Amino acid sequence: MKEGHIFTEGTITQDYPDMLAAQLSRIGAVDRIIHHVSTAGGNVYAGYRGYHKLIDVGVPIDTIVEGEAQSMGTFVAMASHATGGTLKILNPS
Numbered sequence: 001m002k003e004g005h006i007f008t009e010g011t012i013t014q015d016y017p018d019m020l021a022a023q024l025s026r027i028g029a030v031d032r033i034i035h036h037v038s039t040a041g042g043n044v045y046a047g048y049r050g051y052h053k054l055i056d057v058g059v060p061i062d063t064i065v066e067g068e069a070q071s072m073g074t075f076v077a078m079a080s081h082a083t084g085g086t087l088k089i090l091n092p093s
Helices: 016-027 044-055 072-077 079-083
Strands: 003-012 032-042 061-069 087-089
Touching: 003 016, 003 044, 003 072, 016 032, 016 044, 032 044, 032 072, 044 072, 044 079, 061 072, 061 079, 072 079
Parallel strands: 003 032, 032 061, 061 087
Antiparallel strands: none
16 A cells, blocks of 8 residues: 655645645655654645645545644544544644
């Protein structure tokens, strides 16, 4: 099984969906994605578009919250549920 890693870090800004698209392009064809999340949230519209970009990938996404997932960070992290993946929150996140 081939997996790829993507990252949501820092503030979710207007370019978040494009940043996700670039990361997804770099990992290429995989069977599973590991999504590392550490964000205080940010732009609601960008987070919403990023969420839909994630659920449209077509493979399970396992999300690991490695710090904070506030506001839109929580919403984006929940894309794992919609893809059949898992959500893991590290202590003390």
